[in-house]
Structures are given as structure tokens and as C-alpha cells.
Amino acid sequence: MQYPPSFSEGPPLTPTLYRDTGYSLTHLVEDIKHGNIALPDIQRPFVWSSAKTRDLFDSLYRGYPVGTLMFWETGADVGTRQVGGGDSERVAKMLIVDGQQRLTSLYAVLTGQAVLTKTFQEKRIRIAFRPSDESFEVTDAAIEKDPEFIPDITALWNNGYRPTVRGFLARLAEARDGDLTEADEDALEDRIDRVYDLQNFRFQVIELNAAADEGQVAEIFVRINSEGVKLNQADFILTLMSVHWEKGRRQLEQFCRDAVDPGVQGPSPKNPFIDPSPDQLLRAGIGLAFRRGRLQHVYNILRGKDLETGDVSEERRDEQFDELRHAQDEVLDLTNWHEFLKCLTHAGFRSRRMITSENAVVFTYILWLIGKRDFGLDHKRLRGVIARWFFMSHTTGRYTSSPESQIEADLGRVAALDPGDADAFCGELDRIVRANFTRDYWEISLPNRLDTSSARSPVLFAYWASLNLLDAEALFSDLRIRELLDPNVTAPRSIERHHLFPKAFLGKEGVSGARRVNAIANMAFLDWPENATISADDPVVYWPAMTEAMEPERVKRQAYWHALPVGWEQLDYMTFLERRRSLIAEVVRDGFERLWEERSHSSPSTTLADMITIGESQTQEFKSTARWNVRAGQADKKMEHVIVKTVCGFLNAEGGNLLVGVEDDGNVIGLDLDMQTLGSKANRDGYELFLRQVLDANLSVHTAATVRIHFEEAEGRDVCIVSVAASGKPVFAKPHQGGGSPTEFWVRTGNATKQLHGDDMIDYQRDHWG
Structure with a gap:
């Protein structure tokens, strides 16, 4: 039969990234034991409570649904070895993307293996079962003594089913003075048998194939995860380390464990400022190794993927992991760690009570490591420049909004310096510090x-x-x-x-x-x-x-x-x-x-050349014009609105400088294009009057107290510097179309100005102004 073309032809179906399958619990446990399925959570702090594990077993026993598991093929060839070796040198065939906590609970109870608490203490998850009413409980001292309970169901699989059942029935018969009939024993044993048979419970599993990239996996995870948990890039990279460099991941986790474990004696990462997490230390290693703050592409870099061609190479993967390994050695070096923390003390900070941004600590550590390793700075000089940087970045909230973008920009500026030029490194950081701590900032x-x-x-x-x-x-x-x-x-x-x-x-x-x-x-x-x-x-x-x-x-x-x-x-x-x-x-x-090395009370001032060199940032923006649309070749109210929203964003954040007459790349074009629209007022005074009128007409506050307008010359051309101080209350701007009262709420985040609405706006105002 011939069908019309509209029925017989059509676009090809999108290739399926997964397949549905099933695993018995015994199969899962054995695959985890033999390293075919990677379950790194056994070695990391277990976030579930014992009560949640109890509820999970109760649901399994009653035949309730307990959710789908999701695995991801690693794509590793048979016999592939881990980078640098590890406790299990073979690369796992499957990664657990969704279901790690459930599998950790089940694996720990069925095998008797201990898990780690949030304070890195080892503990057994002990679940008790009372056959008489078919209830599960978390084992405690009272349950241990209660003959009605099997106090630890792990014994059913580890100590032998028959001995465990016989022992339980004997204790129960003794407690009931022998009043336990054969029918009672059969009924109780049947219920215990149902617990024992949970090892055969069959889980529905979605297996994502190796062709799925981390972005697709993250999207699938979010769509099927009922708790709304989101995977971040650090999760993927740490999981990748579990597969290809388990030793490296365990080093991160051991460092974090030692930082909070009161039982560790001698040299340790303990400190008064921060309890580091593996993903924070991972960020430090990646920043040092690859000069990246955004983790978006790092996963693929560590897979050995060429970002231009898309080709994946095992040799390239090994090279990238080697870079990360060398960097991680520097990050986890206790001498480096504690010498860096001295910088915080040197800056006047004494404890975690004074730390509001752990990002500021971690990202400043990256710069300290770069200064030491790549620019050869000694501890004394490094202490001064890093103390100033930390004081500035923590006080101004440099790494609070869009932290990844900001540290990536900072790392980019450092990467552009000549390697080994210590003066250039110190000069660049101090120039940025001065650009943020302006006279308007202080006053x-x-x-x-x-x-x-x-x-x-x-x-x-x-x-x-x-x-x-x-x-x-x-x-x-x-x-x-x-x-x-x-x-x-x-x-x-x-x-x-x-x-x-x-x-x-x-x-x-x-x-x-x-x-x-x-x-x-x-x-x-x-x-x-x-x-x-x-x-x-x-x-x-x-x-x-x-x-x-x-x-x-x-x-x-x-x-x-x-x-x-x-x-x-x-x-x-x-x-x-x-x-x-x-x-x-x-x-x-x-x-x-006091933090300037010369101990003077007059730090070097910031010049216009310094500001242009530093480029756009959280506290600095360049605009070619404030009135003239270069593309349209005419005056344009849209350009004025751009100025208004930028100033509004600075007012609602930490303040900053708007340089008019400078293109995005730092090229100075001056104010001639704007000046030609002012007629007889085409001079500095007229330009300042024009800007002040635009701002006051379109913002919800008068700007005389918070905005200073002045002019400097660069390359023979005038540049207008609009210095904006942080406002003590929320500031709103009129929409581009104008009319009515100001309703737009703009905030400076990273090197962009973003409009906030609804709950985001309310939350920001509460957090920012208290």
C-alpha cells in the first residue's frame, strides 16, 4: 500500500540516549564490590539519616516504589586503568548519576560496611526488624536488649540466615517463658524470610550511554529527580576523578576530613577560617592548573576532549590529569595552605566568625598559589599583596555575585603577564585593589x-x-x-x-x-x-x-x-x-x-590608564557613548537608558566607575560623538549637566550625594568618569519607554548589569540592605 509522502516520510527520530533495564539488589552489590559500578559515596560523608535508611527498607519490604536508578556508561574500554593508579585500578563501567544515597544505604546495610558521618566519623548503619508487627527501627541500646527485635538485619546476609533466625527465636521463646508455638515460629520466620529476600528486589535502572555529554546528563537528572536537586559541574568532575583518578579524589576528601577531625594529631589542615570541601579544593586545583574559574569546559578537558574538533584522546586525558595532579599537590601542601592562611590573619581577620564569603578565601588561595609557583614570590612579599587583595575582595563582595565569571576574569589578567615577573603580578593585583578602593568608595x-x-x-x-x-x-x-x-x-x-x-x-x-x-x-x-x-x-x-x-x-x-x-x-x-x-x-x-608594604598612610592613587588596563569588572564598565548611536549614526534615547541602568546597577551593588568614551576592548574614542549633539553646550560642563539631568530624571533618587562626574584625558581625548557610590537603599530606574514612576531594579553582577524581578528582587534587597 502506498502512503502519501506526508505519512511515509518524515524527519528521522532523535537517537535515544538511554535504555531501560533492571538490576537485582544482589547484582548491584556485587557490581559495586568488584568496581564495575562506581559508588564513591562510601568514602565520603553520608548525608542521609539512619531514619531515612530505615524508611527505605520499610518501603522495600511493603513493595512500595523506591524510585528509578540512573547510571551513565563511562565509555572506558575493557582493562582501562586509572590515571596514576588507585585502590581499585580498573576504571568502572558505570557511574551512578541518580540514586547514590539509596545505594550507599543498601550497600552499607547488606555488607556491614561503615559509612562516614558529616564529621568524618565512621559509623555502621544498624537497622532493626520486629517480626511481630513487621516494623523497622534504627537500632539503639533499648532495641539491643529487646528480644522482640532482630537488632541488626545485616546479620541475615553476613552471619548466615539460619543461625540468625534460630538465635532470634530462641531468645524470644525464653523471653516469653516458652509460650511460642510452632505456628508462631512459622509466621515470624516467614516475615524474616521476606526481609532476607529483599536482596532479590529488582530496581528499575535507566542506563545513559556514553554518547550523552555532561550537559545532557545534568538536564535528564533534573527532569527525573523528584527532590529538585541539581547537579553542578563540580559534581561531574569529582565523579570523573572517581573513575580515572580515584587516588586524587580521595586525597581531596582526606584533606577535608583532617580539617575537621578532632582526632588528627600533628600537622593538619585545621584552621580558624574555613572547613574546606572537596569541590572547593577542586576549584583551587583547576584554577592553578588551567587558569579557569568557570568549570563549564573543564569536564571535557579532563576527558581528553579537543574543544575545537570534539575528538577524545586517552593520551590527552592523561596529560590533563597530570596537570591537575601537579596542581593538586600544591593545593594540598600543608605548608602552602597555612602560609596562605597567614595572609588572612595579616589582613586583620581572626576567625570564621569574620568570614562571610568562603569563595573569597578559596579564590584568593588560587592567586596565592599562582604568585608562589609561577611568579616566584617569597612568602613575605606574597603575604602583603594577598592580604590587601583578600581585604578588598571580601569587603566589596567581589566573589559574591557571578563568582566564577569574576575569578575567571582575574585569572585571565594574571595569565596575560610575563611568567616569572613578580613585580608585574604584584602590580596588577594592587592596581585592581586601588581601582575598587577609590575615594568615593571610602567616603x-x-x-x-x-x-x-x-x-x-x-x-x-x-x-x-x-x-x-x-x-x-x-x-x-x-x-x-x-x-x-x-x-x-x-x-x-x-x-x-x-x-x-x-x-x-x-x-x-x-x-x-x-x-x-x-x-x-x-x-x-x-x-x-x-x-x-x-x-x-x-x-x-x-x-x-x-x-x-x-x-x-x-x-x-x-x-x-x-x-x-x-x-x-x-x-x-x-x-x-x-x-x-x-x-x-x-x-x-x-x-x-597599614597593609601597604611601605606602611604609609597614602597608598598609590589609581590613574585613568590603570582603570582602562584593568578592564570591565564587577565595579567598572566601559561605554563608547551616552547619547550617540554609532550604528544608527544619530542620537538615541536607548543609549541614555543604558547609562541609567548601569548607574542604577552600581548604586544597588557595591558602587563602581562608568567610563564613557571607551569601547569594550579599552580603545579610547573620546566624547566627540556625544558632544556634537549638545550644540552650544558642547563642553565638559555641558556634558556633565546633560548626564546629571538624565540620571535624576530616570532614577528614583537624586544622585548628587552618590554620583560624581569628572573628566580626564587619555590619548589626547576626553573621557567622562562617572564614579558611583553604593546606595544606602534600593534604587529603581524608569523603563526605556519612560513615563510613570521608576519600576526597574538593576544590579551589577560580575561584569554585567542584570534586572531582578519578583522574589529575586525581594531576596536581594533583604540580603543586601538587611
Whole structure:
């Protein structure tokens, strides 16, 4: 029979990436034992509770569905060996993509193998079964003594089924004074037999073939995973290490285990700042080996794939793993690790209490390693430049938004330097530090960022770090702040952060609300006996009383450290907060200045040439024009909107600089194209007036206090520098079409400006402004 072409012909079907199959539990356990299926979770912290394992066995027993398993073929040839050897030198044929926790639970119970807790302690998962009511429980001391239970069902498979059943029935008969009939025994044994037969439970398995890439596997995983868990690139790379370089993965995990294991004696990764995870250390190794912050292509690089041709080569894979192996040796070297952590201490940070961004720690470690290995810097000089970098990156939140993009850009700048040129390395990092810590940052952005009550604010910890660097004392005390913050020192219980304007006093004055009462600018370190004395007193009352016996010079020093305005006790509360925020920012600046090697109080200034060299970043943007559309050859309101949204993004983030008259690649074209649209006002003053009018007409706040506009010359052409300070409250922009009130909320993330909506906007505002 002839069918019309529309029926007999059609597009070819998309090749199927998987096949459905089934495995018995016994088959799965044996394949895991023999290394045919990779189950690396046995050697990593087990995240399921014992109760979840109990529930899993209960579901199996009752015949309930327990989910599909998903495996992924490795594509390894028979006999393929791991890179560098390992505990099991053969490469596994299958990786477990979905179902690792279930299989870890089942494998551990059926074999009796211990798993690791989150604190890296080994423990057995012990599940008990009570045949009388067919219930499963997590074994405890009471169940151990209860003859109604088989206290550990592992015995059914490990100690022998018959001996285990006979022992249970004998104990039960004794406990019931022999009142156990043959019919009772048969019924109980039948139920125990059902538990024993769980080893034959058949799981539905989806096997993805080797042709599926990691992007497709991640998408399939997300679509079928009921818990909404997402796989990230680090998951894939760590899994790939389990297949091809198990020893390397175990080294990462052992380092992390030793960092938190209280039983480790002697040299260890323990430190006061961070409990490293394997994926964090993996990122450090990849950054050092391949100069990459984004992990998007690293998986394929380690597979030995040529990113241009798509060809996969075993030789290339071995070469890439060799690069990673050398880098990981540097990352896990305890001398390197602890020398780097000294940089954080050198920057005034004392403990994890002061760390809000572990990314800042890990990514700064990459730069430290590059400085040591590739630029030959000694520990002393490296300590100075890395301390400055960490202080800047942590305080400004450099690695908070789009962290992978930001570290990749930073690594790219370092990679462009001549290898071994230590001066160039230090100069580049310091140039970026200066570009972020501008005069506007110290005088406007930082005081605005201090307008919060958040107890986990990076700018608060920058203040604490500066107090450490300035060797400051607690208010009214001779105890140093650094002693209060040192995790190795037990500070007196009497020390705490105190409200300078006491809560009770503010309540009587009608000031309420946690954000205002607990504002950073209302808190200072104070010794408890003095705090008790102050109670709810008006500062006008307690300040003279507390300082009466103190030497005037000491009062002056403490007023400086604690950023107390002259006559602060007589100020109204809101004026006090505003003035103290500015003074705190000055103390932070003074503390940071101590980190420059020459110990001067005037760090080198940033030039326009420096800014152009640094390029676009979280805090810097280039725009060719602000009014003239180069492609259309005419003035265009769209160009003005681009300027408005960029400034809005800086205001809502950490501030930054917008350079107008500079193309994306750093080529300076000047302002002539824009100037020709201004007629008789085609000069610097007219251009500044034009920009100010555009911003004030399209933003929800006036910009006089937060935006500074000035001009500099580069290559004989004018460049307009719009210096934007962080805003103390959310700022909105009008849409491109204009009209109505400002409704768009823009934020600077990485080197892009992104609009946030709905819950994302609300969450950002809550986290950013407290």
C-alpha cells in the first residue's frame, strides 16, 4: 500500500540516549564490590539519616516504589586503568548519576560496611526488624536488649540466615517463658524470610550511554529527580576523578576530613577560617592548573576532549590529569595552605566568625598559589599583596555575585603577564585593589553599606579587621579587640558588643525597630561591668562618668578607634548614626592602609590608564557613548537608558566607575560623538549637566550625594568618569519607554548589569540592605 509522502516520510527520530533495564539488589552489590559500578559515596560523608535508611527498607519490604536508578556508561574500554593508579585500578563501567544515597544505604546495610558521618566519623548503619508487627527501627541500646527485635538485619546476609533466625527465636521463646508455638515460629520466620529476600528486589535502572555529554546528563537528572536537586559541574568532575583518578579524589576528601577531625594529631589542615570541601579544593586545583574559574569546559578537558574538533584522546586525558595532579599537590601542601592562611590573619581577620564569603578565601588561595609557583614570590612579599587583595575582595563582595565569571576574569589578567615577573603580578593585583578602593568608595559607598543592622555584614568585619590592624582596645578597657576575636583565646564572658545608645533609652525616646536600634553604627565592643553600669542611661549621663578617670589621650585614642564623633553623646540618634558611619569608614581605610608594604598612610592613587588596563569588572564598565548611536549614526534615547541602568546597577551593588568614551576592548574614542549633539553646550560642563539631568530624571533618587562626574584625558581625548557610590537603599530606574514612576531594579553582577524581578528582587534587597 502506498502512503502519501506526508505519512511515509518524515524527519528521522532523535537517537535515544538511554535504555531501560533492571538490576537485582544482589547484582548491584556485587557490581559495586568488584568496581564495575562506581559508588564513591562510601568514602565520603553520608548525608542521609539512619531514619531515612530505615524508611527505605520499610518501603522495600511493603513493595512500595523506591524510585528509578540512573547510571551513565563511562565509555572506558575493557582493562582501562586509572590515571596514576588507585585502590581499585580498573576504571568502572558505570557511574551512578541518580540514586547514590539509596545505594550507599543498601550497600552499607547488606555488607556491614561503615559509612562516614558529616564529621568524618565512621559509623555502621544498624537497622532493626520486629517480626511481630513487621516494623523497622534504627537500632539503639533499648532495641539491643529487646528480644522482640532482630537488632541488626545485616546479620541475615553476613552471619548466615539460619543461625540468625534460630538465635532470634530462641531468645524470644525464653523471653516469653516458652509460650511460642510452632505456628508462631512459622509466621515470624516467614516475615524474616521476606526481609532476607529483599536482596532479590529488582530496581528499575535507566542506563545513559556514553554518547550523552555532561550537559545532557545534568538536564535528564533534573527532569527525573523528584527532590529538585541539581547537579553542578563540580559534581561531574569529582565523579570523573572517581573513575580515572580515584587516588586524587580521595586525597581531596582526606584533606577535608583532617580539617575537621578532632582526632588528627600533628600537622593538619585545621584552621580558624574555613572547613574546606572537596569541590572547593577542586576549584583551587583547576584554577592553578588551567587558569579557569568557570568549570563549564573543564569536564571535557579532563576527558581528553579537543574543544575545537570534539575528538577524545586517552593520551590527552592523561596529560590533563597530570596537570591537575601537579596542581593538586600544591593545593594540598600543608605548608602552602597555612602560609596562605597567614595572609588572612595579616589582613586583620581572626576567625570564621569574620568570614562571610568562603569563595573569597578559596579564590584568593588560587592567586596565592599562582604568585608562589609561577611568579616566584617569597612568602613575605606574597603575604602583603594577598592580604590587601583578600581585604578588598571580601569587603566589596567581589566573589559574591557571578563568582566564577569574576575569578575567571582575574585569572585571565594574571595569565596575560610575563611568567616569572613578580613585580608585574604584584602590580596588577594592587592596581585592581586601588581601582575598587577609590575615594568615593571610602567616603560614600562604605558609609552607605554600613547602614545596616546585619550581624554578618562584610563591611562590619572589615571594620573589625581594621581594629585588629590598628591594635585597638575595647571601649573603656585595656583589652585588645584582636584578643576578643582570636579563636584560640578565651575572652572574658564580660566582653560583648554594646549599644552605645541603649535599647531601653531609645525605647523611651520613641526609637524602635531592630534595624535602627541594632544598627552597626550603634554597636561597640565594651567590657560587661561597664555595660551593667550603663544600663539604660542617656549617653549624656554615662559617657562623662565612664571617662572621668581615664587619661585624656586614652579617651581620644578610644574615641578614634570606636569612631565616636566629637560631642556624640549630645547628638540626636539619627545624626549620630550618620556621622559615626563616616568615621567607621575612615577607621576601615586607616586600617587597610597599614597593609601597604611601605606602611604609609597614602597608598598609590589609581590613574585613568590603570582603570582602562584593568578592564570591565564587577565595579567598572566601559561605554563608547551616552547619547550617540554609532550604528544608527544619530542620537538615541536607548543609549541614555543604558547609562541609567548601569548607574542604577552600581548604586544597588557595591558602587563602581562608568567610563564613557571607551569601547569594550579599552580603545579610547573620546566624547566627540556625544558632544556634537549638545550644540552650544558642547563642553565638559555641558556634558556633565546633560548626564546629571538624565540620571535624576530616570532614577528614583537624586544622585548628587552618590554620583560624581569628572573628566580626564587619555590619548589626547576626553573621557567622562562617572564614579558611583553604593546606595544606602534600593534604587529603581524608569523603563526605556519612560513615563510613570521608576519600576526597574538593576544590579551589577560580575561584569554585567542584570534586572531582578519578583522574589529575586525581594531576596536581594533583604540580603543586601538587611
